[in-house]
Amino acid sequence: MNKTKKKILSVSLRLFNARGISNVSLRDIASEAGISVGNLQYHFKKREDIIESHYYELVEKIDRVSVVNTSELLKSFINISEEIMTVFYAYRFFLLDFITITRNNKKIKYHYSELSKQREMAFLKLVHYLKESDLLREEILELEYHSLYKRIEVISNFWFSSLLIQTRKLSKNLIEEYALLISKSLYPYLTNEGRNQYATYFPSHLIHI
Amino acid sequence: MNKTKKKILSVSLRLFNARGISNVSLRDIASEAGISVGNLQYHFKKREDIIESHYYELVEKIDRVSVVNTSELLKSFINISEEIMTVFYAYRFFLLDFITITRNNKKIKYHYSELSKQREMAFLKLVHYLKESDLLREEILELEYHSLYKRIEVISNFWFSSLLIQTRKLSKNLIEEYALLISKSLYPYLTNEGRNQYATYFPSHLIHI
DNA sequence: CATAAAATAGTACATTTGTACTAGAAAGTA
DNA sequence: TACTTTCTAGTACAAATGTACTATTTTATG
CATH class of the missing domain: 1.10.10.60 (Homeodomain-like)
Structure with missing residues (x-):
């Protein structure tokens, strides 16, 4: 270029x-x-061309992240979440001005919408594997993991925005905090075996008495 | 007026x-x-005066919601979440333009920031009562309920934004969907007794085999 | 070198926007 | 009624902004 x-x-x-x-x-x-x-x-x-250019660069970088390591499913899920967030951090204006951008640019809006659907499918596939590996419990509520995904989706799209309105400056090391939040949201769905694995990966998360 | x-x-x-x-x-x-x-x-x-006027009206209406019914803690929590969201829906521009508004108006930013702290304290107090009533389990992870609150906070602040970027039109009946999401996020932390109560309140959420 | 293409700078323009200001009408008050 | 205050309309202005257009310089190509 x-x-x-x-x-x-x-x-x-x-x-x-x-x-x-x-x-x-x-x-x-x-x-x-x-x-x-x-x-x-x-x-x-056009001014919009600059924004679009950034957007497609962002998408491309996110695409390159999504590789699942099947041997350590649980950990790789957290890692991928963190890596995606690192990419988003570099293009954080996109998440911070999400509504404005999608309001003015239908092309980006629909593209991101499709991307989200793909990400949900990937997530549910992972859930499937985690259940097969007996790390994640079966659903008790209707669409329980779909619902979990929806929550994770909102958080991943608006975590930066949330920080910004709390009088906090954005910085790269906050991504860790995000990953922590995501991993903790997964924890209560883990089986005993899943929790054991979790404890080996993140011993510091557990309460020590 | x-x-x-x-x-x-x-x-x-x-x-x-x-x-x-x-x-x-x-x-x-x-x-x-x-x-x-x-x-x-x-x-x-000033133009900003109009926005501020709306903001303080919004805050006032939210304040009027926060009354906890101690007899049915679990249900009233869900109800309150829903009621607050109904108020937010009426002033949804505020949540949709959250970043823009707080960027241009430090007064609103700090005010909302304080409000959020109060809401977190109210939430943790509720958690305390729910644990005392043996409806909610003890923490296993460090700051587990604090973390849960943070997630709920992001979702409540950006649920509408999230819907809007998914090519969905906002409408009042989507608030139900939000309440569902929140209640489901609480479920895995419930004790057996908590789950029983949940089942009586929301029997349709459970999977029937 | 000559010519074409690409890159750069500068100016100009139309539009939008918030807001200041003035004058007059309407409503309230003594 | 006479006045004062409140309310309303209209005009004007200054600043900002995206973008169109032209002229000039630089680079590439044969």
Whole structure:
């Protein structure tokens, strides 16, 4: 990719993440990148093109994460959650301006919507394996794991937003906190064997008396 | 309150909810309310004043909800969650534009932040009673219920946003779905007695074989 | 080297937006 | 009635913003 184009993308990403898309003008990006607005326009005809470019880059990086290690299912699930969140962190403006972006860009909205469906299927497949391995208990409530996924989905999409409204600055080490939250939400569904495995992976999570 | 002022508030609330605050100008509100922009300005010196007015109205209504019925703790918790969400639904623009609003208005940001702390304390108090009544199990993981609260918090703050990005239109009957999600998230922490009670309240949630 | 293509800068424009200001009408009050 | 206060409309303005357009420079190509 063109050197200038790269510069535009890296600068705009930084500004979007820091201030939110609505507080970043094309003039801001151009001046920060040390180029003219005309030049910026040459590389991205529409402002929206910059956002879309970031979005597809984000999606691509997420795609590369989703590899499941079948030997340590439980742990790899937590790891994948964390890795995905790390990618999202780099493009956090997207999650922080989620509603604005999807309101103004139906293409992104539908694309992400499809992506979510795929992620749910992958999750339910994992649940299936975990149950087969006797690490996860059977469902007691109707659609119990579907429901669990829905909760995880909301949290993964809006965890950063939630932090931001709590007067907290975002930083990369908060991703750990997120992973902790996700792993804890899984815990009560584990079988005894599952809990034992969990205890070996995350001994520090357990209460010691 | 003044008739015109009421009109302005009801119209702006409707427009904010439908389009998001950034897509509603003062001219939109004035014309929809059938008044002049000058008149609008007379009642609300700053645009932000309209938003703040809505916010404090929202907070007041939420405050009126929080009454716990001690005889049926478990059920009243679900009910309260649902009632709060019903209030939020009426002011859903606030949750949908959460980041934008808190970014531009530190007063609201800190106020809501304090409110959240209070809500967490109320939740943990409820957990305490539920444990005393032998409906909720003891903690196995460190800060397990704190963690549960954090998850519920994210979901309650961003449930509407999550629906909106999934190409779904918001409607009042979706609140039921939210309450279902919350109640299901509580279930795995219940004791046998808690589960029995749950089963009497929500028999339809259980799997029938 | 000559020509074409790509890249860059600068200017201009149309539109939108919040808000300030003024003047007059309506309502309340003595 | 005479006045004062409250309410309403209309106009104007300054700032910001996305983007279209033109001219110029740089780079690539034959």
